[in-house]
Amino acid sequence: MSESLVDGATFDASKRTWLIASGCAGAVGGAAALVPFVSSFQPSEKARAAGAAVEADISALKPGEKMVVEWRGKPVWIVRRTPEQLAALPKLDSQLADPASTRKPEEQAPAYARNATRSIKPEYLITVGICTHLGCSPSDKFQKGAQPSLPDDWEGGFLCPCHGSTFDLAGRVFKNKPAPDNLEVPPHMYLSDTKLLIGDDKHA
Amino acid sequence: MAEFHEISPNASAGAKTLNWIDNRFPLSALFKAHMSEYYAPKNFNVWYVFGVLSLLVLVIQIVTGIFLVMHYKPDAALAFGSVEYIMRDVPWGWMIRYMHSTGASAFFAVVYLHMFRGLMYGSYRKPRELVWLFGCGIFLALMAEAFMGYLLPWGQMSYWGAQVIVNLFSAIPFIGPDLALLIRGDFVVGDATLNRFFSFHVIAVPLVLLGLVVAHIIALHEVGSNNPDGVEIKATKDAKGLPLDGIPFHPYYSVHDIFAVSVFLFVFTAIVFFAPEMGGYFLEYNNFIPADPFQTPLHIAPVWYFTPFYSLLRAVTTELMYVLMACVVLAAVVALLKGRMPALFKAIIGGGAVVVLAMMLSIDAKFWGVVAMGGGVVILFFLPWLDNSPVKSIRYRPSWHKYFYAVFVVDFFILGYLGTLPPTPLFSRIAQVGTLFYFGFFLLMPWWSRIGTFKPVPGRVTYTAH
8 A cells, every 4th residue: 555745756654654663663672672781780789798787896985986887888987975075965956957857767867766866875876977968978076166167166076078068976967068967877786785786786 | 976987097106096995985075075175264263273182182082091991900909009000110101191181181171262262252153053062062971081080090089079979969859869879880989880980981981972073073064164253154155166265174274283283282291291280180189099988088179170060069058049049030020021922831931930949949959059060061052042142253242241251251260269179158158159150141141142232243254364
């Protein structure tokens, strides 16, 4: 069955239908062929398996000190806060963006760390040392008082060197900073008074 | 398809060889079309050397890159060491590496000047829109190429720069975190990221870049070059149909460009030999420290050619969002009150403004910072349709346009400089003003580019023989 075009030439309509149909089939096949290539961008099985929990020995950690352990390739901070530092936390609430961690509670901390000190034991802060803005690792600013890039009434905390976000000693972000959320508290549990398991809170 | 051309048996061996080739491949025809019979305006000034220079830098980058790959190891445990090995143990390796690292900065320097030339003389205006679009594509590919190349030495700046930029993608609502994971190939920047960036840097992006360069030049040679007067030389032709104000690219501009290449190579080699780090601007000091995933350097900043756009990113804070929302409201109100358009369009504009405002209120400033940074580059693509000036060249525009362009250049430099510094309240404020000006310059161009008294454009190019 042929039809004529404006300039007098003719074309076979049924052949054109088949050309379109096979073109569509080819496009579907082509799109399907993308799947393995795009999938290969995902983390490998090896990278996924590297997410195992790690143990940390905190017996040597003195008040006011910080230690870092690696979990899933990320730095996890363990900070032993002094009573003075703990006492300063509630006073900061009005300066913080989200003092009670209500914005994304599930992502910010496990249920047992959704309290005033964001920890199981008030003394120890366990948090992932990666800024919620763009993934830099904030630096320690434990010293109180005025210093460069920090307010004059600084009570001690962390400063992200990349874009100037500041966090208090519970990992809570201050207002009007680029970071939208508080630092993440990873799942963790105490195996004993001095042994900490980071990355798992289910089995003993 | 050309007829088979017989040549006299008495012709020279060279002529016979060329005839043999021309009967099988259009060698002479290509040379004529793009070199000896490509007519370029005779009034080119010094701004017209940067196209050729960017081609030269592309060649330098490809050649030095090929040799670097022979010694480099794309492995998180070995990469930093292999670069130091190139610098210390490979004979002349330091020079090849410094040529490549200086070449990256030189590439952006000549490309920025090349783009500014286009901006001044309206080289993106009809019928050269596609030349400009391909050019913007080259700029985008170049940015991707430079960013991924910077990860390869696996220094502190490589690592944390990549960490920050990849995390930008995670700011996109809904798909962001998965997208960032897909780019990294791991939960943090790591070996998988290094390997894929290496693959992109040495083969994928260069192929795209070369294709775009070919398209850029083909499109240019189709429509012909613009010139500092913004006059179409094809409008005035002689009896043979050749533009009266045109001269063959070869030999006139090929020889002329050899001079420019010589001057460029003087500067380039001086930097390679005497200041390859350029005081921390071309190669940042922190990048001579191996990548440490646990320790962010005290100050991180991208290399100079990204800093203007990095400033746009940092400028968008919660406070600036309120200013931007006020701008959206103002634009919508003006469009609704002043715009002469059907009610349907007005409804679409009004509805669109409400949706944008709702999104601006509900999505983090972090995401809008990413939008500002991307938008700062993408807006360049729209330049041919933003500029409504009745003349192309800055020469025949009202004087205040020149000052306005000068302010834009100063603004771009200020944004670039602030992007290299740590943020302070004052600098952030300046960067925010600079950001508003940057976008105002482009978004309001359809209106301001028509204002003022334009000078008469001559029929022929202005040229005095020397």
